[in-house]
Amino acid sequence: MIYIITYNMKVDHPNYDKVSTAIQSLGQAVPALKSVWLLDSQYDANQVFETLGRYLQHDDRLFVAEITDNSMGWIDQPASFWLSQKFGLY
Numbered sequence: 580m581i582y583i584i585t586y587n588m589k590v591d592h593p594n595y596d597k598v599s600t601a602i603q604s605l606g607q608a609v610p611a612l613k614s615v616w617l618l619d620s621q622y623d624a625n626q627v628f629e630t631l632g633r634y635l636q637h638d639d640r641l642f643v644a645e646i647t648d649n650s651m652g653w654i655d656q657p658a659s660f661w662l663s664q665k666f667g668l669y
Contacts, residue, residue: 583646584617601633601634611655
């Protein structure tokens, strides 16, 4: 499944880098925007959320949602190409 993951954390947050490392450990991942990742993973959304949630503090925010080929957006070119490949558009 392909997910979009977005989160709000302070840049000086002690676990900021750990979140991106954790995202990448869950499957094939590419950054799309600041604090936004695309992830191709065998895990379900709840498992992704729970794994990443370990690094958050009470005032942080996290959103994980599955994306389909019925999606539109303007994101960084490498992420756009990655997503197009995942959906067989290239």
